[in-house]
Amino acid sequence: MNAFDLPWLVADIGGTNARFGLVTSPGARPSHVAVLAGADHATLPEAVAAYLTQHAGGVRPGAACLALAGPVEGDRYALTNSAWSGSASDLGLPYTMLLNDFEALAVSLPRLESADLASLGGPEPAHGVKAVLGPGTGLGVAGLVPTDGGWTPVSGEGGHVTVPVRDDREREIVRVLRAGGLDHVVAEHVLSGPGLVVLHRALAEVNGVDAPRLSSADIVARLDDSLCAETVEVFCGMLGSFAGNVALTLGARGGVYLGGGVLPRIVERVRTSDFRARFTDNPDMSGYLSAIATTLIVATQPALTGAAAWLAQRAAGEWPPSDGRVNELSPLRERPLRRELS
Template identity: 70%
Template sequence: MSPIPLPSPESPWLVADVGGTNARFGLVTAPGGHPGTVAVLAGAEFDGLADAVHSYLADHAGGVRAAAACLAIAGPVNADRYRLTNTGWSGSVGELGIPHVELLNDFEALALALPHLGAGDLASLGGPLPAPDMVKTVLGPGTGLGVAALVPVREGWVPVPGEGGHVSVPAVTGLEIEVVRALRADGMSFVDAEHLLSGPGLVRLRHGLALVEGTPVAPLAAPEIVARVDDSLCARTVEVFCGLLGSFAANVALTLGARGGVYLGGGIVPRIVRRMRESDFRRRFEANLVLSDYLSEIATTVIVAEQPALTGAAAWLAQRVAGREAGVPSSRPPHPFPEADPSVTPATRSAAP
C-alpha cells in the first residue's frame, strides 16, 4: 500500500462511517483539518460500498479524486477486506480505486474520536467527570450493538475493536428473564445482547413483553416505539431497554477496566437522553454486590456530536502520517489527531454539559 499523502483541496482524504442502514461520508482537505462536505447516503440505494463511494465523490464532492481514505465499517475487517454484519456488502478496498485505503471497525473509529470531543458533544448520564488518560470504552445500540475500547499508551491512544455486542443478554430482573424465556419459546434459540439492545432489539423487546403479558400486538418499528411515549407497552419497552443497557454497560466497564469513562453512541441513545437519565440505567450500572464502589467512580456519557466516527477516521489517518514522520512502526502511530482548541484538556473536553 502506498504511503499516505497529506490532504489538500485538490486531493483530500475521504473518511466514511458505513453502517447497516446509512453510509456517512466526508472530506478532510488540510493537515489537521476536520471532516467537511458531509453527506449521509441510504445504503439500500446502492449495490455495494464501491457504488456508494463513487456516488458520494461524484454527486456530493464535485468529482474530486481522493488521495487516501479511512473507512469505518459496521462489521469485521481483515487487512483490505470487509464484511458488514447487517447488510450484504463485502469485498476488498481495492475495488474503490483510491491509492491508499485504511479500514477500521466502526466503533474503533468512534473510540478514536473520544479524545477530540468537547463538552457540547457530550451529555452526562451520571457519575464523576471521565478520568483523563485512563482506558475508555464506547458502546452503542443502532442497527446492531457496537463495542470498542481506547487504551492510553506513552505516545497517545490505541483503539481496541471487539464484538462485545454478541455476548449473552444481561437479563437481571424477573421480568427480563421472563421476556428472554418467552422469546426463546417463540423461536429464538439464543438471545444475545444485540438481539434486545439495538433498533431491531427494541422491536423484539416489545414483542417479548407482549408475549409475557399475553396481549398480542401489531409490530411497530423502533422509531415508533421510541416516539409513542403515551403508549404503555412502548413506554415499558424503553424502560426495560434502559435497564438492560445499564447492566450491559457495567459488564463492558468491568471487563475492560474503563476508568476513563463509558461513552454511549449509536443511533438510539442520543435521541432519548432525558428518558435515559430518568430511567434505571445508572442504578443498574452501579448495581454490583462486589464492585459497586468501583463502578460508581466511572462516568457514563452520551455522545451527541454529529458524525463522530468521521472525526475518528480522520484522526486515524493523521496518526498514521504522524507515526511515519516520527519513524514509529506504522501499525500503531503515536500522536493523536490535533485538537481544534489546544487549551482544551482531557478533563475538560470529556466533561458533560
C-alpha cells in the same frame, strides 16, 4: 497522485446508512458530509463512487479511512447487518484504511468537545482506559487504551455476548424469544434499533396484550403509550447492566461512552431510567463502577471525526500500519511503527 494528498475521504458505514465526508486539511472536521442509504447501492465501491460524484464534486481523494459496522480482517471487510463485503483495494485509491466502526468511534473520544457529550451519571470522565458502546442497527463495543504519548483503540464484537438479565420480567422476555426460535439470545438481539422492536413484541406477549407492529422510531416517539414506555424502560435497564459488564471487562476507569443512533433521541429518558442504577448494581464491584463516568455522545458524526484523526496521524508518519488492514499503493512502510494517537 500520492497517498495522503488532500482531500481525504472518511466514511462511517453502517448496516442501514453510509455516511461520508471530506477532510480538506489535517485536523479539520469533515465537510461535505452526506448520508446515503445502503439499500440504494449494491456494493460499497458503488456507494463511494456515488458520494464522490454527487456530493464531493468528483474529486479523487489521496487517502481514505472507512469505519465499518463489522469485523475487519486484513484489507477485507464484511458488514454484520448488510450484504456488503469486499477488499479495500476495490476502491482503487492510493491509500485506504479499514477500521471497525466502534474502533473509529473510540479514536474520536479525545477529539470530542463538551458540546458533543451529555452526562448520564457519575463523576467527570477521568484519564485511563475508556470504553465506548452503543445501539444502532447493531450493538458496537470498543476500547481506548492510554499509551506513552497517546492512545490505542481496541476493537471487538462485544454486542454478541449473551444478553444480561436481572429479574423475572427480563427472564420471561428471553423465554419468549427462545420460544420464537432464538436458541441463544445475545445482547444485540434486544439492545439495538431492531432490538427495540423485538423487545416491544416480546413484552406484548409477556403482558398478554395485543400491540401494533411499530418501528424503533415509532416506539421512542410514543412514550405516552404504556407498552412503548415499558419497552424503553427495559431497554435502558438492560443496557445499563451491559455497560457495567463492559466497564468491568475493560477496566474502563476513564469512562464509559455511549454512541449509536438510538440513544440521542431519548437522552432525558435514559437519564431518568434505571440505566445508571443498573450500571453500578454489582454486589462485589459497586464502588468500582460508581467511580466511572457514563457519558452519551451527542455529536452528529463522531465516527467521521475518528476516521479523520486516524488519517491525520498516519499522514504525520507517526503510525504507518503494518497489520494488513490497509490497501497502500505508495512506499510508506519504511517509517518506524508507533501505535499511538495524539
